[in-house]
Amino acid sequence: MRKSLLLLLSVALVLVALVGCGPKVDTKTLIVGSPELSGNFIPGFGNNAYDVWVRNMILGHSTYATTPAGEIVLDETVVKNLTTEVDDAGNKTYTFTIHDDLKWNDGSPITAADYVFYILWYASPQWVEAGASSTVGEGLVGYRAYYSGQVDRFKGVKLIDDYTFSVTIDAAELPYFYETVYASFMPLPMAVWAPGATIDQNEDGAKIAGIDLKEATAAIAAGYRFAPTVSCGPFKFVSYENNAVTLVKNEHFKGTYDGKKPKLETVIIRSVNQATDVDQVINGEIDMVTGVIQGEKIEKAKADKNTVTHWYARNGFGGFFMHCDFGPTAVKEVRHALAYLMDRDEIIKNVLGGYGSVTNGHYGLAQWMYQENKAEIDALPHFSRDIAKANELLDQTEWRFEADGVTPFDPSKANAEGTYIRHNSKGEKLVINHFGTEDNTVTDNVELQLKANAPLAGIEFTLTRGDFDALLSHYYYAYELPEGERKYHTFNLASNFSVAYDPYYSFHSDWLGTWMNANQVNDPEIDRLTKAMRSLEPTQREEYSKLWLEFQKAYADYLPTIPLYSNQYYDIFSKHVKGMNTTPFADWSDIICDIYKE
């Protein structure tokens, strides 16, 4: 016994002796804890949010940049001169002259050919064949023909000289309020990605010459994308090993759109257990974790004197999404009635520990459109639990009878047990089938509230749990399901807004029967407004803002989704970390040049 104890003791001593044997972190190194990366460090291969952090830091020098306030601006660190010209057909050409002092991190110069190469590579069918997915080049003249492989030259792209190139936006896409999105391109190191390649230009457009594009794209997809060492962002990729990415400062980086350069020497993103991530910040094992939403963790961080918290409102929301073309939720009054059967403040309290807010439409609290129309938006119907109101709305629908399909439904007879349910004249019950993901506190709370409240309005509410993949199938791709397999009317999930807020793709009837209009919204007023919003010149900000307000009112009236909550994202970091002024539009990786340690 004594010997065994001695053995155990000596093992413990060895372990204790190891404490502090690891490398010491200096103030030039930032260690960020994250969930797991997938290791795809160039765009086109999945959208793992933590891979995107790496991409944000190693890629750079796009023609346009997004500011922390969510504005898209011309990057004058990159673009020396920009001219635009509209031809007789209405096509608009952006001609960029880039500065001649931009460099790759290996010291070689960045030229206009690298920008053209990026467009031609990412829009090529060979790149899709290699497993990548991309929308680069969309909106430009000749895009469809090039992307589909009908031609090998991209008509709307032109290499003019070493530092000048142009792109021509198709007249069919114009006017477009966010048209600069069509002209926002980054460079790719052509000499590294495709050694021996050149840009061949003639009147039919530009093409990549001198290489077998199929072989070259396959080679990049198979290997280089996991370790893109040559890039031009503020940091340089060094390694991705054992779920940790190491980046070092790019000495050749010219600066961000506002002239900032990195202050840190090294950035490490390492995978940590999410259950202990905040403890690891408090213990000094890592410098920070970001986007924390759990109230318990936030409270713990706030209570530690060596730890700092900073929060911003999520540019998106979690909601109760409904299919507007199927079953009872195809009826507007039913959708509104459901909104009156939930207590959203209670959900925020239960799910987010109070660290969240509610919205009443399809907007984020940080969007400039909201700020400009705050008073009117805040006056939109604020749904709260009101059983009487829900019954009043449902009495206007076909489900206003008892089981015999003749006797009017009497709300006073409704009970929590659900023995008294609404029927239509055909004797069909009012049933709402909901689908939510497993291990999801929002699903738990939706179940808690609707199981209790829906029967009081005569609704039979069922809830099925499944994994995210099943949710995707039933929500986004329900139109693909065979007849009879479609059974869910409502779903709880979340959605984020991009900086270029264009609801056309999500709600216009042009996209019925596709995954993009997943709610299957079909409303002439929403069609009109979403088209009108995008069909503005970029300078028509005031008009856009007015249309946006009209759209929000139409959305709140149609109500394809009941917004449930909008998170407060907390960045939790050591007191030694400075400059962490993240916003809904700029996470830490976007503002890496502002961050330093002392």
Place this chain on the structure above:
Amino acid sequence: MLRYIIRRILSLIPVIILITIMLFALLKMMPGDPVRMMLNPGLKAEHYQAAYEAMKIKLGLDKSYPEQYLRWIGNTLQGELGWSTLHNRPVKDAIKEPLKNTIILNIFVIILELAITLPVGIKMAVKRGKFYDNAWQVFSLITYSMPSFFVALTLIFTIAIRLRLLPPGGMPLTVYGKDLAYYLSWLKYMALPVLTLTIISLAGTIRYVRNAMIDALNQDYIRTARSKGLAEKVVIYSHAFRNALIPISTIVIGAIFSLFYGSAITETVFAWNGIGHVLVKALNNRDFMLVISMNLFFAMLSIVANFVADITYGLVDPRIKLE
């Protein structure tokens, strides 16, 4: 012996074929669409369809099930384990590093486990029914009943969070180069997962060694040895333990093959980039090829381990004839 080996190998072939068919059938019965999981959610409808079709062809999912099965078997025989949809790279590349990490972790666990269980098990048998034996019996009963996540979280809470002696998880960083400090930091990061895995594996092995030793100590030749006046140590280690080693050898062989098995729960709790953790992620993300390849690998490993154990039994115990 040679005939026995050949016969055993031949009899394994239908077993292996059956396993591959079952695995493939299970894979195809699983709900979900791996192609969808891989695609960029921001794609417009027409691009999405093109990318979807291209990826389907790339993964070979456009072929019929028998074709897909034969292609999978053919590729596997050539060492091509398919494409991991989660990692967006070949399965063999996705598992290389985690497999290495699991082996490293398990080497330490096995060494520690055998270093503790062999002497303790022997001593328990010798001191059967006494305090030493009873104390370890209680200990092994408790640890046997504890789930690994409970042990892991308890160690994290006490050693990592409260005492701040060791990191609560993660992997060593190479940023400062692969110097002595780097290799020592491996021990630091491995300490808690190794301790967890050792604690939960002690009970079974201790009891196995103890029982084997008790059986050996009850044999007539032990009584003979004692009556010859041999020292107790010689009786225990030279006579009893040597004979007890025959059943224990099964455990040792199992341990050697278990080097490749990852502990899904422990690796996940400690964010250890091992094969068990990778397998859990793959299951959660419908990474069918990775799951099926790893399951096939583990199934093959079990078959080989059993086969080797049978052969070894015949080698270490001359009384057993392999026919």
